[in-house]
Amino acid sequence: MAAAEVSNKGVILKQFVTGCPTEDDLELVTGVVRLAVPPGSASVMVKNLYVSCDPYMRNRMSEHNEASYMSGCEEYTLITDPESLFKINHPELPLSYYTGVLGMAGLTAYAGFFDVSKPKQGDYVFISSASGAVGQLVGQLAKITGCYVVGSAGSDEKVNILKTKFGFDDAFNYKKEEDLNAALKRCFPRGIDIYFENVGGAMLAAVLPNMRMNGRITVCGMISQYNLEQPNGAPNLFCLVAKRIRMEGFMVLDYFGTYNKFEEEIAGYLKEGKISVVEDVAEGIENVSTALIGLFSRHNIGKQLVTIAHE
Amino acid sequence: MAAAEVSNKGVILKQFVTGCPTEDDLELVTGVVRLAVPPGSASVMVKNLYVSCDPYMRNRMSEHNEASYMSGCEEYTLITDPESLFKINHPELPLSYYTGVLGMAGLTAYAGFFDVSKPKQGDYVFISSASGAVGQLVGQLAKITGCYVVGSAGSDEKVNILKTKFGFDDAFNYKKEEDLNAALKRCFPRGIDIYFENVGGAMLAAVLPNMRMNGRITVCGMISQYNLEQPNGAPNLFCLVAKRIRMEGFMVLDYFGTYNKFEEEIAGYLKEGKISVVEDVAEGIENVSTALIGLFSRHNIGKQLVTIAHE
Known part of the structure; x- marks a missing residue:
């Protein structure tokens, strides 16, 4: 039985950036993805619910960017090394926190x-x-x-x-x-x-x-x-x-190995009300470019993220 | 019996310096000193044999200089807090080393x-x-x-x-x-x-x-x-x-408390020939200004010091 094919919108970099990035440097493209993993592989197909927008991403837009964090910005992502993923141990907290305060x-x-x-x-x-x-x-x-x-x-x-x-x-x-x-x-x-x-x-x-x-x-x-x-x-x-x-x-x-200790401590503070969170949540993959570029003109109030799909 | 009075030449800062210091910013003055210490005090009168010239001294020539190392530049100095002095434990090594490699x-x-x-x-x-x-x-x-x-x-x-x-x-x-x-x-x-x-x-x-x-x-x-x-x-x-x-x-x-450990280790290397020393030795207090100013035009080859009196 053939796996379903669905459209997969994503945001890509159209050209390397010098100076201040603009929305014209990014492009929304629509591809197609098979909702399946290669037979026998450990890969997993992920439906992305939230996308994080962070200042470090500016570096990845430069031609001579240094090795940096990776993150696909699309509706569905095939993860070929699932051991690199982090388990969410506190699903009782807002899931979006895992793009920011717990991410x-x-x-x-x-x-x-x-x-x-x-x-x-x-x-x-x-x-x-x-x-x-x-x-x-x-x-x-x-x-x-x-x-x-x-x-x-x-x-x-x-x-x-x-x-x-x-x-x-x-x-x-x-x-x-x-x-x-x-x-x-x-x-x-x-x-x-x-x-x-x-x-x-x-x-x-x-x-x-x-x-x-x-x-x-x-x-x-x-x-x-x-x-x-x-x-x-x-x-x-x-x-x-x-x-x-x-x-x-x-x-x-360098600190990914300490994630569990961190998650437990911060989750505890969140539940005790000792830590507050302010998020700036945009809606829809169509608005990723605006949200990301807005970081550099400081439009965001608090952690910038984009909802790609609802839970 | 009255203590002997002798002339005491010294080099002083004539004016605060902005930009590159010149010999005109310093002045050789001749004072008089009694070769005695106040009765009952722990003070000692020191006849200076060598004067060290170091780049940090530039800072002390500025009007708003930050707290820095102290050092008189004269023939005789009354030391009122002799506990601040370091004992020379290796007099078999050249005494001048104590202005530099052992100082x-x-x-x-x-x-x-x-x-x-x-x-x-x-x-x-x-x-x-x-x-x-x-x-x-x-x-x-x-x-x-x-x-x-x-x-x-x-x-x-x-x-x-x-x-x-x-x-x-x-x-x-x-x-x-x-x-x-x-x-x-x-x-x-x-x-x-x-x-x-x-x-x-x-x-x-x-x-x-x-x-x-x-x-x-x-x-x-x-x-x-x-x-x-x-x-x-x-x-x-x-x-x-x-x-x-x-x-x-x-x-x-911050490391004066570790001086003895340092002195022993370096004195050992010096005696074993594992460490070489290059000094740039000027002669006479009249030449302190030239030697000190020369640091900033990089005239010195190696550690700059001035012989004030011979051992």
Whole structure:
């Protein structure tokens, strides 16, 4: 008996991107897929319900992109290495959380904060791009750890969410600050112990002289730099010496082996109401391009995802 | 009986410096000192035999200098806190070594390389400003550790010393390289595990994309930046993420407690002939200004010091 063939819409990259990506760089294509797996193989055919949109995807649009995470963006995907999949152990929680707080963004926040930033109770923590999928969890984990937490974001609405929804001690709209250095001095009169770096550029340059002795800068991403052909430099890296600062990059790939521990801990916090989640959910694969491109103009409020099919 | 009074020549800073310091910024002054200590005090009067000249001293010439190492530059110094002095346990070695390889520069190299860089046998190590007091020891410690070691310096003579005297595997004259990135690719076709950073600026920018996975950048100093009113930025810090690079500053002050262990180990290497020393010795306190300023135009070959009085 022949397996059913169905149409399979997907979003592909039409051309390599330099500068800021636009919706014209992506294309919605319609293919056909047989709802079957090769006989005798361990492959599985997956019907995708949600697609995650993340800043790191910008890198995959460049011609000389570095090895990065993989993710198909289509209605159906044949998974040929199912051992690479993660089991969902908490189906009682919203499934969409597994694209964010319980998925790669969540593990990024968890690993980066605990393993790289190495926080201590009472530390002064600053998070840029703080309302995003990673930032919002880092901030809440920092509060749970007993840190003083300040975030920056690009709109008053986001700043309000940081303070009211995620429990940040303070937050500011970087677009409204004439002088980022002054904003940081106002929020951190005693300096910053941990900077969770998501943006780079001018923010990093402002943060460096405001770091405290033995401070840590955890470099998760630098979204301000991804679309620049000539990236900015931080002109005051010499601060690293006198203040004995450790600045360290990391990739969530290295932490996949710790997923179960992470999932249990975060699922627990979610059920206890200790962690809140803000998602920005678009509807339909036709809207993936808009949602993904919107990340770079900071249109999203919280974790950006797209519903491809309903559960 | 009254203590003898003698003249005490010293070098002082005449004015705060912006940009490149010149000999006009320093002044030789002649004072008078009583060769006695206050009755009942633990103070000691020291006749200085050698004065060390180090790049970090540039920072102390700036108006808004950060807390840094202290050192008087004069013929006689009253030391009011003798407990801060280090005992010389190996007087059989040249006393001048205690300004360099057995002094602060040596401890800087030792602590920075072993405690911050955390080398492993077989690591690819790059050292900038490699013929200087710190660099020359880092390179030799790296060779003792079983690393592959390349250094950069600013003259063919220095490059030759690196290869023939200090046993570096390779070295290059950065002033003769049109493209620092190409020079690093030639010397490190498989990339760099450890960069011992003494210069900053364009060299750091060239090093970043040549780092290997899990590389370490130990930030000891950034001499190329000290005289710039508008320091350069490294435009490619995003390399830290994909390659999981740790970039960390340190100060030798934090390692004074490990001095004895360091002194024993290095004194042993010196006696076994496993470590060579190149010093650039000027004569007389009248020549301190020239020697110190010469550091910033890279006139010195090896550790710069000045003999103030003969033993």
